[in-house]
Amino acid sequence: MKGARNISVEKSNMEPIISITNLSKIYRVGSEKVVALQDVNMNINKGEFCCFLGTSGSGKSTLLNVLAGLEKPTRGNIRIKNVSIEKLNEKKLAAFRQDNVGFIFQAYNLVNYLNAVENVSLPLMFKGVSKKERTKRAVDLLKAVGLSKHLRHKPTQMSGGQQQRVGIARAFITNPEIIFADEPTGNLDSKTSLEVLDLMAGLAKKNRQTLIMVTHDLNIAKRADRIVYILDGRIEKIEEKQYTGVSYEQN
Amino acid sequence: MKISDVLGMSLKNLLRRKTRTLLTLIGVLIGTTSIAVMMSIGVGMDRTFENQLSRMGSLHTITVNSYYFPENGGFAEQKNLDDKVIKEFEQIEGVEAVMPQLRAFLKFASGRYVAHVDLIGIDSSKMEAFDFEISEGRLLNGDDKGAIVFGSQVPYFFYNPRAVGNSGMIMFGDNGEPPPVNVLEDKLIMTFDMSYGESYANQPGNVRRKTYKAQGVGILKESGEYSYSAFINIDYLKKLMQDNEREEKRIAASQGGSEGSIVYYNTSYSRGGSSSRNTSYETVLVKVTDVNKVEEVQNKIKEMGFGAYSLADARNEMKKTLAVVQAILGAIGAISLLVASLGITNTMYMSIYERTREIGIFKVLGCYLKDIRGMFLIEAALIGFFGGAIGIGVSYTISAIINTIAVRVMMDMGEGASISVIPLWLALAAVAVAVLVGLIAGYFPSKRAMKLSALEAIKNE
Ligand SMILES: Nc1ncnc2c1ncn2[C@@H]1O[C@H](COP(=O)(O)OP(=O)(O)O)[C@@H](O)[C@H]1O
Numbered sequence: 100m101k102g103a104r105n106i107s108v109e110k111s112n113m114e115p116i117i118s119i120t121n122l123s124k125i126y127r128v129g130s131e132k133v134v135a136l137q138d139v140n141m142n143i144n145k146g147e148f149c150c151f152l153g154t155s156g157s158g159k160s161t162l163l164n165v166l167a168g169l170e171k172p173t174r175g176n177i178r179i180k181n182v183s184i185e186k187l188n189e190k191k192l193a194a195f196r197q198d199n200v201g202f203i204f205q206a207y208n209l210v211n212y213l214n215a216v217e218n219v220s221l222p223l224m225f226k227g228v229s230k231k232e233r234t235k236r237a238v239d240l241l242k243a244v245g246l247s248k249h250l251r252h253k254p255t256q257m258s259g260g261q262q263q264r265v266g267i268a269r270a271f272i273t274n275p276e277i278i279f280a281d282e283p284t285g286n287l288d289s290k291t292s293l294e295v296l297d298l299m300a301g302l303a304k305k306n307r308q309t310l311i312m313v314t315h316d317l318n319i320a321k322r323a324d325r326i327v328y329i330l331d332g333r334i335e336k337i338e339e340k341q342y343t344g345v346s347y348e349q350n
Numbered sequence: 351m352k353i354s355d356v357l358g359m360s361l362k363n364l365l366r367r368k369t370r371t372l373l374t375l376i377g378v379l380i381g382t383t384s385i386a387v388m389m390s391i392g393v394g395m396d397r398t399f400e401n402q403l404s405r406m407g408s409l410h411t412i413t414v415n416s417y418y419f420p421e422n423g424g425f426a427e428q429k430n431l432d433d434k435v436i437k438e439f440e441q442i443e444g445v446e447a448v449m450p451q452l453r454a455f456l457k458f459a460s461g462r463y464v465a466h467v468d469l470i471g472i473d474s475s476k477m478e479a480f481d482f483e484i485s486e487g488r489l490l491n492g493d494d495k496g497a498i499v500f501g502s503q504v505p506y507f508f509y510n511p512r513a514v515g516n517s518g519m520i521m522f523g524d525n526g527e528p529p530p531v532n533v534l535e536d537k538l539i540m541t542f543d544m545s546y547g548e549s550y551a552n553q554p555g556n557v558r559r560k561t562y563k564a565q566g567v568g569i570l571k572e573s574g575e576y577s578y579s580a581f582i583n584i585d586y587l588k589k590l591m592q593d594n595e596r597e598e599k600r601i602a603a604s605q606g607g608s609e610g611s612i613v614y615y616n617t618s619y620s621r622g623g624s625s626s627r628n629t630s631y632e633t634v635l636v637k638v639t640d641v642n643k644v645e646e647v648q649n650k651i652k653e654m655g656f657g658a659y660s661l662a663d664a665r666n667e668m669k670k671t672l673a674v675v676q677a678i679l680g681a682i683g684a685i686s687l688l689v690a691s692l693g694i695t696n697t698m699y700m701s702i703y704e705r706t707r708e709i710g711i712f713k714v715l716g717c718y719l720k721d722i723r724g725m726f727l728i729e730a731a732l733i734g735f736f737g738g739a740i741g742i743g744v745s746y747t748i749s750a751i752i753n754t755i756a757v758r759v760m761m762d763m764g765e766g767a768s769i770s771v772i773p774l775w776l777a778l779a780a781v782a783v784a785v786l787v788g789l790i791a792g793y794f795p796s797k798r799a800m801k802l803s804a805l806e807a808i809k810n811e
């Protein structure tokens with residue numbers, strides 16, 4: 100019953116926020132060609148939690164980076180909110196990221212000399228938000244992710260899990276429509292991994308934000324609405340949870 | 351990004367690496383200090399020179415002579431400096447006033463005291479234009495006849511020829527003693543007879559000459575050009591000179607060239623000679639309103655065939671020399687600032703190398719390239735600014751020390767003259783140059799930061 104309702108909700112809101120067509124990425128290393136992505140086609144819907152799952156070197160990170168506009172594809176097209184992002188210049192890409200995208204990294208990538216609040220408010224600073232305003236928002240969000248006692252801590256004064264919470268807060272601070280997370284639990288133990296994952300997914304669901312995550316860990320991937328299996332730069336298969344029932348039965 | 355945030359990030363990073371920042375800053379400080387101190391010596395020389403120049407007379411005045419020595423050698427040429435020419439001078443653009451001068455050498459006497467006086471006939475209405483400033487009494491009036499205005503030193507020329515040990519030497523300047531004659535109140539006479547009052551005046555064969563009544567009406571303020579002369583209305587002096595000419599002719603005729611007789615008379619007046627016709631003046635002063643036009647006017651007068659001299663000549667020559675000296679001093683200072691700029695560049699490259707990852711994260715999080723460049727440029731500029739500002743503080747201290755030592759070493763500098771002067775413009779310019787050097791030194795490093803690949807930076811490991 101609950102599942103059925105979910106389907107109808109998802110179906111009625113089936114609007115792709117990202118559409119990928121014929122996407123390929125080929126690296127040239129000397130005279131060698133490394134095909135990192137090969138003819139990828141798929142849509143990602145608004146509000147969904149989508150996970151790219153694959154072994155190391157399969158091309159997951161490359162796909163994520165191309166989607167985020169950090170790298171230009173060799174061929175193909177990416178439309179995010181109806182904008183072909185591979186055609187944007189550096190300046191427009193930066194503005195696009197400021198407004199629409201949040202990032203969570205495996206190695207947290209916090210700035211060492213800034214405390215938790217300052218780290219979280221960085222994206223707002225780049226947008227030109229006043230110090231008073233961004234500090235207030237950062238403090239609120241840090242409290243929401245359970246770091247009310249670590250507001251003025253520097254990254255080196257926090258555990259891995261705490262650092263990733265700061266990372267998550269930083270990704271969500273601008274209220275982006277899309278959050279990219281590349282192996283966000285890669286450096287964490289399994290218990291902390293699940294906590295962090297729940298936090299991320301919970302925040303995204305609450306505001307109907309699209310969460311796109313990369314992992315090589317099936318247990319982590321299972322939390323997603325959809326698992327995209329990547330193998331040698333291609334989409335091997337796509338599993339949809341609950342409404343397709345495919346991955347459900349496997350469990 | 352708000353500019354205050356860009357600045358804040360730059361400051362934060364500078365403060366984070368205190369030792370390195372401090373060392374780089376000291377480099378800039380030394381550079382700025384050496385430029386400022388070097389230049390301050392140039393400025394000091396310039397000030398001292400201008401000071402001396404202004405004591406020599408007005409920079410606005412051109413002195414025109416009737417004779418002219420061609421610059422490429424050859425014989426002196428002579429042209430009549432008459433009223434017609436003076437009219438022409440007045441027509442030259444930039445000329446404010448023209449004052450012809452008639453000059454005679456007379457002996458003044460008051461009681462037992464006498465003085466040899468360079469008496470200059472002038473047009474009283476032009477005294478103010480030519481910066482005659484009165485210290486006591488008044489300037490000349492148009493209807494004055496025997497009225498005399500004395501240069502500030504002239505009253506000290508009076509001496510007692512019969513006093514023991516007095517050889518008739520003129521003592522310049524007052525040694526605390528008042529002049530022997532009060533030229534404004536004591537009775538004065540003047541004469542073309544140079545022997546007047548001297549012991550040899552009684553020798554046989556010496557002809558006594560006319561004396562004229564003189565009335566001291568004013569004493570001028572101390573000034574470079576007028577201190578050693580006395581001034582009288584030009585028309586009256588003309589009359590005196592004509593009178594004297596007649597007298598000389600008479601004496602010459604009566605003596606008939608008798609040998610052995612000593613005739614003392616003045617020959618230095620009235621170069622044109624023929625007093626009945628249009629007078630030719632020996633000297634004409636031309637005043638130019640704008641100091642910078644003096645040279646132009648002077649050249650025009652030279653083209654007309656007259657000798658023209660002004661302090662501008664000396665000034666231009668000296669300025670040329672000073673410019674070279676200043677350039678050399680500045681260049682010496684600039685070398686150390688150049689070295690400092692390499693220090694800044696090096697520091698910035700190191701900083702960027704260390705912060706590669708951070709820069710990458712910033713880019714991924716949507717920081718504009720111009721803001722990234724801004725952060726590094728401002729960081730470099732701040733090093734320049736603080737180094738420069740502290741450097742100026744140090745420069746003022748060093749400048750003060752130099753001047754204190756200089757005053758002790760050589761006392762003849764004159765009051766207020768300093769070896770090293772740092773005017774406000776020099777201080778501001780030095781800081782501005784330091785900031786500019788910072789910006790230039792930070793330019794390529796900041797370009798590098800902009801070009802760093804965001805992906806490379808955030809790749810794990
Ligand atoms: N900058 C690069 N230059 C050359 N080859 C690259 C580059 N980045 C990734 N690759 C190659 O592309 C393939 C996919 O890499 P990646 O997307 O990082 O894999 P994953 O994230 O799934 O481990 C790998 O074979 C990798 O060696």
Ligand SMILES: [Mg+2]
Nearest residue numbers: 159160161281
């Ligand atoms: Mg990867």
